Amino acid sequence: MKHDDVFCKIINGEIPCHKIYEDDDVLAFLDISQLSKGHALVVSKKHYDNFLSVPHEEMHKVMDVAQRIGQVSIKFLGASGVNILTNCYESAGQTVMHFHVHVIPRYSGEEKVIEFKNVNTEELNLPSIASTIKNNI
Ligand SMILES: [Zn+2]
Numbered sequence: 001m002k003h004d005d006v007f008c009k010i011i012n013g014e015i016p017c018h019k020i021y022e023d024d025d026v027l028a029f030l031d032i033s034q035l036s037k038g039h040a041l042v043v044s045k046k047h048y049d050n051f052l053s054v055p056h057e058e059m060h061k062v063m064d065v066a067q068r069i070g071q072v073s074i075k076f077l078g079a080s081g082v083n084i085l086t087n088c089y090e091s092a093g094q095t096v097m098h099f100h101v102h103v104i105p106r107y108s109g110e111e112k113v114i115e116f117k118n119v120n121t122e123e124l125n126l127p128s129i130a131s132t133i134k135n136n137i
Helices: 006-011 056-076 126-134
Strands: 019-022 026-030 040-044 081-085 100-106
Touching: 006 026, 006 040, 019 056, 026 056, 040 056, 056 081, 056 100
Parallel strands: none
Antiparallel strands: 019 026, 026 040, 040 100, 081 100
């Protein structure tokens, strides 16, 4: 099945990119809209919608490359921290429906902590939520 998302087009060479790494299964390149200096994307060459549907072997290969780019960001770009994250589906902020992992270097003096807003825990039945996940994992 042919997909026409922007990452499939980059993988197919229809759209240029600032390539960082490539092997048979994985491609990494700089995000064209940099959240910070060196913001990179790591994608599986085969099309999967997101992290939740990628086979574990390819998921591991992508995460391995993300780890190495994070290490290089600290050693060679001067980053003091790195966010490594992947969004699944639109409600979580996924804008390109092709599995990708963000590697976002962070620098001292310009900390940009991703803010998560807590929900009211008192309105949640945590034992019930825990057992729903535990019984289906
Ligand atoms: Zn794709």
